[in-house]
Amino acid sequence: MAALRTGVFRLAVSTMHCRPGVFRKYSAGPLYQYILVDRKGHNQNVGFIQLNRTKALNALSDGLMAEINQALDVFEADPQIGAIVITGSEKAFAAGADIKEMQNRTFQECYGGSFLSHWNRISTLKKPVVAAVNGFALGGGCELAMMCDIIYAGEKAQFGQPEILIGTIPGAGGTQRLTRAVGKSLAMEMILTGDRINAQEAKEAGLVSRVYPVDKVVDEAITCGEKIANNSKIIVSMAKEAVNGAFELSLSEGNRLEKRLFHSTFATDDRKEGMTAFLEKRKANFNDQ
Structure with a gap:
């Protein structure tokens, strides 16, 4: 995929100017429906992805994950970008996978089609990714954050793997990454009960590196990204x-x-x-x- 051209590219979504299902962009770059994409930092060297399904609490649909992967590929190929920040809204980083998409899937469909296999793109990037988490990071949202290299949390953030409560288990690395991050006992408790931990508990357990006020966490994540991007x-x-x-x-x-x-x-x-x-x-x- 071609590298980004000079300047900012982003999605412009406006019901006043766009027909339903039609989305505009301000400048060069791919067209996105479920995410906002930009460049941040004084030198425009930090890629920025914001999940934008706010009414659905940024539930991770196949379409949203495909767009994240597309944006990541663009940033990975851009020689000016040295780090990437991923965030959601103040209410939800991502409240989980889109259950409506999964409800009627069969074992044959999941196994034969390697369901969720494309969700792992973040963890294969060479460029560092910082998650700026506010609100809910549950299920697939928690797994998405854990795929990132660094997690900054807003003070009201909540992390959890509640899949057990809907009759399944984590399927995008939750049992593996959470255990490596917080240890067997806490991971087992969270996964078997569906209980959540707050931002401070997540920091004490080693899941996140820093906790900031809700309105500061994204800016701090971008600052971290800038520090990284200024290195070789x-x-x-x-x-x-x-x-x-x-x-x-x-x-x-x-x-x-x-x-x-x-x-x-x-x-x-x-x-x-x-x-x-x-x-x-x-x-x-x-x-x-």
């Missing part, structure tokens, strides 16, 4: 790969991966520039090479 993009990708390896490899294997990636930085121009700038007491000028 190739080195950031290596660091992300190394950290993710800690969740999938043994300690010895993870250390070997880290060493290989560390050694690989010495093949980059940015490693040389970073160390030279440090010794010369100036700010590094990375070129992502």
Whole structure:
């Protein structure tokens, strides 16, 4: 997919100017129905995706997830973008998967069609993704947040995996990522009871890194994204790969991966520039090479 052109692109949804089912965009870029897409930061180097099914509490439909994946592919291919922020509304990051779409599915359809397999795109990106979570992050919404690399939470956020209450279990990584984030006991309690935890409990458990006032969390996530985007993009990708390896490899294997990636930085121009700038007491000028 072609990289973004210079300037901001976003969806303009207005019932005053658009016929039902027709959506406009302000400038170049894909046309979206369920999300708002923009560039943020002083240097416009942070990709921004906002879920926009507010009446449905941002329930994750197949169409919405397909649009998220499309926007992620655009940002991944854009050399100017160094980090991505995903958020919802103040009331709901995402209240779960769209139950209406799932209610009448059969086992044969789910298994044969690998249902939910395309929901994993966030976790395969090389560029870091920051989730800015306000309100409900439940079921698929909690799983979507956990696919991101960093989670910032508004002080009224709620996290949970309540699938057990509707006769099923998490299907987009909830049993795996939640357990790795908060430990077996709390994950088991949340998944088997359907109980939620609040933002402060999530921070204490290690699920989120920071908690902010509701009206500040998105801006703080963008600021975090800017800090990341100002570093060398190739080195950031290596660091992300190394950290993710800690969740999938043994300690010895993870250390070997880290060493290989560390050694690989010495093949980059940015490693040389970073160390030279440090010794010369100036700010590094990375070129992502």
